Amino acid sequence: MASLCFRGLRTHSSLLCPSSLFSTRNGVFFCTMQTTKTEKTNTRTDNTKRTQIKASTSTNTKLVKENEQRLNDYEAVIGIETHVQLSTVTKAFCSCPYNYGSQPNTTVCPICMGLPGALPIFNSKVIECAVKLGLALNCKLAMTSKFDRKQYFYPDLPKGYQISQFDVPIASGGYVDLDLPLEFGGGHRKFGITRVHMEEDAGKLMHSETGMYSQVDLNRAGVPLLEIVSEPDMRTGIEAAEYAAEIQRLVRYLGVGNGNMQEGSLRCDVNVSVRPIGQAEFGTKVEIKNMNSFSAMHRAIDFEISRQVLLHNQGLADQIVQETRLWEEGAQKTATMRKKEGLADYRYFPEPDLPEVVLTEDYVEGIRASLPELPEMKRRRFENMGLIMQDVLFLANDTNVCKFFESAVDKGADVKMAANWIMGDIAAYLKNEKLCITEIKLTPQELAELISFIKGGIISGKIGKDILFEIITKGGTVKAVIEEKDLVQITDPSEIEKMILKVIEENPQQVEKYRNGKTKLQGFFAGQVMKASKGKANPVLLNKILLEKLHAKS
C-alpha cells in the first residue's frame, strides 16, 4: 500500500487529549468541545488510583445512606444501548482482518481508510450474525432492510459518515429473559428489546503525552458492530448489569463475538432517569458511558440514581439535564462529559453504495435451525435436572464450563457431584492459575470417572481430590493414577482388621487409657490406622471394626 502516512492532527491541547479534555471547575466537569463528537475510547483503568477508590466510596456510601429512605419514593428508569463487536474474519465492508492490539494502521485498506473512490462491499457474515442475534433476542426480522449513512465529522471516522441502519433495522421488537443472582434477591426478569441493527465501528484516536497532537489508528474502522437497543425496562443497577451480562452470554453462546468489555468488544451506553413513584412520564434522562465491567455498570447506575434522587430531594430537579456523563472508575462517580444542546442532526439518508439487504425464509429458517441451546433454555433445563439456582447460574454463565459440565454428565457423572466438583475445586484452581476450563488437562470423561470411583467407594473423596489435582496439571486417566499409586480403597474387613490389631498392639498405653474411659482417643487410633493404610482404608469400615476391637476385651 502506498502512502499510509498519518499526520498528527495539529490541534489545541485542550481539544483532543482526553487527559486535558475536561477541566475541573467547582467540582463539575466542564467540556470545551461541544459541537463535535467526543472521545469515546478512553477506557483506561487506573490501578494506581485504588487508594482513592476507598476514600471516595466512603463518601459515596454516606450519600447513598442519606438518600436511602428517599430512594424508596423514586423509581429509576433504565434503557441500554449495547454495541457488540462481531468477530468476523474480515471487516464489515472490506477484506481487512481485525485483531485487537495490532500495531496502529496495519490492518487498513483504501476502503476502511475512506480513500477517494473506494466503495464498501458488504460482508454477508455480518447479516448471519445479525440474524442469529435477532432470533436469539426473540425479535421480528425485517426481510428487507437497508443501510443508511449517519453523518458527522470526527477524525476517527474516515468517510465522514458511519454506515448504519436508521429507519429499517434488521431486527426489532424482541425480549430477553434472565435470572437475577440470589445474592441480589434473585428472581426472573424479562426485558424488552427495541431493535438490533448493523453498523461499522470507527477508528481510535491516540493522544500524545504532551497533548500537542493526536494520531489516528484506523485498525478498528469498519469492524462490524451490532447495536442492541433495549426498552427502558430496567429499574436498578443490578438489573441493568445482568441484562448486559445476558447479552454477553448470548453473544458468546452464538459465537458471534467475544463480548470482551475490557477490549471494548462489548460496550454499553446506559440511559438513566428517575421519577417519583406513580408518575407516568419519564424524568430527564442522562446517558452514562465508559463502564468496562458489569460491576462498574452496576455501581455507576446506582450512583447516578442516587445523584438524581438527591437532586430531586434538594428541590434541584431542574439541575438534572440531558447530558452524557462518564463513569470515573477512580473516583467511583459519574461526571459530565458534554451537555446535549438539542438533538444532534445526523442527516441520515439511504446508503447509495450498497444494495438492500434481503432475507429469504429459507435463509432465516436455516439459521434458526442451527442456533445452539441458548442460556435461558439451558438454565431451565439445568433447573429441571435438580440443580439449585446458584449452581444453574454458575454453570450456564460460561459456555466452556457449561460444555464441560454437560459432557461430564453425558459420560455418566452424578449431576450434583459434577456441579460441586466444577464449582468447587476446579473453579478454585482455575481462579488461582488464571486459566480457562478448556486449558486444563482434566477431561470431562475423567471427571465422570473420578466421580464414579468415589461414588462406588473405590476411592475416598480425599484421595479423589489428590487425583483431581494430579490430572488437572499432568493429565492422564483416573484409573492409571489409582493403579500407579495403588490408591484403591481398602474395603476388605480382614485387611483393615489386621492393621487395627497392629496399631492396638503397638500402642498399649493408649489402649489402656481408652479402656479407662478416655474414648476421645478413638480418633487417634483411626488416624494411626489410616496412616498405616496410606489413607486408603474405607473410613466407615475402619471405624466400625476399630470400635469392635477396642471394646472387645473390656
Add this chain to the structure above:
Amino acid sequence: MISAIQNPRIQFLFQCRHQFNFPPKSRHFHRSTILLNSASSSSQVLTEKTLTSTSPPTSEILTIRKSLLSRERKAVEIAEEYLNRLRLTEPTIKSFLHVSENVMKEAEELDLKIERNEELGVLAGVLIGVKDNICTVDMPSTGGSRILQGYRPAYDATAVKKLKQSGAILVGKTNMDEFGMGSTTEGSGFQVTANPWDVSRVPGGSSGGSAAAVSARQCVAALGSDTGGSVRQPASFCGVVGMKPTYGRVSRFGLMAYASSLDVIGCFGSSVADTAILLEAISGHDIFDATSSKREVPSFASQFISTELLESKPLKGLRVGIIGETLGDGVNKPVVSTIKDAALHLEELGCTVSEVSLPSFSLGLPAYYILASSESSSNLSRYDGVRYGNQAAAEELNSLYSDSRCNGFGPEVKMRILMGTYALSAGYYDAYYKRAQQVRTLVQKSFKDALRENDILISPAAPSAAYKMGEKKNDPLAMYAGDIMTVNVNLAGLPALVLPCGFVEGGPAGLPIGLQMIGGQFDEGKLLRVGHIFEQTLQGCRFIPPLVA
C-alpha cells in the same frame, strides 16, 4: 431565423437523398413538413465550402491495431504522433492536468512484445486519456480539486485496471469541473480548458478535458464520468462521440464519488466504433462495486454491420421516439432544427420516428440537483484534510476542518455541499430529498412507458452549442438549466449515446451539435449499433476541429 444558419447537415440531406434515392417525404414524422420547409428555405444559403464531400469517421483503434499487427507502423511512431499533437495544442486547449511520462516507454515495451509475437490486448498501443476523478496509481488524481492537489492514489480504479489489462497506454489525467460539479470545466481548481472548435468557448463539462482531448486528437479515446450529463454534454460541445452506459454497467470503484446513485464512468471516442470498443473493455461486474451489474457484457463492436453491406434501409422497423419536451422553449432554435434533421436522417434509414411526451421531464432538473447535492454533501465529507489532501494548519479541530475545506474546495462545490446539507437536514428531508426520490420514480416510470412504445428515444444532448467562456460562470441557474437534456437519463439509470449530427453557426468553422439516443437498461448494444449506422451514413459533416484539421 433558422434559414440564416449555415448548416452542413442540410446540404447532406440533399446529397444523401440523391445518392440513396430515399423517398422524398417522411410521412411518419408529424413535424416533417416544417422540417422540409426549413430545409428548403435554408438551402439557399448553401455555400461551395460545405459541399466538399467527406468520408465517415473510421475507428482509430482498429486502424492502430491493424497497422501494429501488419508491422506497418511501430507503437512508438503512433505514440509520438499523438504526443506531438498534444504538445502543440495543449498550450491552447489545456485539457490535461497531468501528462504521463511513461507513454514512450510503454510504447517501446509494446513494440518489443510485437517483435516477440506476443498476443496483444484489444487496446494495445491506444493512447487513452483518463478523467482526473478516476484513480490511477502512477499519476496524481485530484478530481480537479485543490483539496487533493498532488494526491496520488494507492490503487487503480477498476476501469483503469481493465484499460491497462487491455494494453492501453494512459496519456494523462484530463481536466474537469471540481469533483464533476459543473458544465463548463471552468470549475476546475487548476485551469480552464478551451473548446478545440473555438478556443474562446467552453468544452462543456464536467468531462470537458476528456472531450476536448479526443476532439483535438490529443489521444485516441478517453474516459469520463457522467452524473448528470458530464460525458454527453461535452461530447456534444466538442463534436465527439460520448457514451453514458447503464448505471452498474461499469464499475465505479476508484471513481471519486460525486452522487453515488447517479455516477457512471463513460467513454469518449472520435467514432462510435472506438467508443464501443472502449466501453466493452471497461464494462462488467466488479466485486469491489456492490452496485455493479452481473449482466454479461456483449461484444458491442463486433455486431456492427460494415458500411458496404448496408441496405438502403438498414434501420427498418426501428421505432424512434423524439422527446417533445426537449424541442420546446428554452432550447436553441438551430439546435432544434439540427436534431430534426437528424430525425429525418433516421427516417431515411428506415426508422419510424414519432414524438413522445415525457410529462415528468421538467421535474427531473430540480430533483436531480437535490439528489446530487445531497449525496455529494455526504460523499465529500471524507475530504477533511486528516488522512490525505491539503491540511490547513489549525489550532483546534473545528478550524482544522473548516480551514482545510474552506481553502480546498471551490465555490461551486461549497454551494452544492451547503445545498445538500440543507436538503438532508432534519425537518427538510421529507420536503426535499424524499420528494426528489419520488420524482425520480416518476421519471423512471415515464421512461419505461416511452421505451415500451419505442426502441430508442432521441433528443438534443444540450439546449445549445458550446457557449463563450465566462458566459454562465456567474449564473449558476443558467448553467444548471443547460443540463435539462441529460439529467433525466441519470435519474432513470439508462444508457445514452451522444454523437455529432450537425453544426450550427459559430466559431471559425461552425459548432458541432450532438444527438442524444437513449435506450432501455443495458441496451448499449442497440444504441451503438444504431449510432454506428447513423454516423456511417451521415455525409457532408466532418467532425475534426479546425485546430487540428
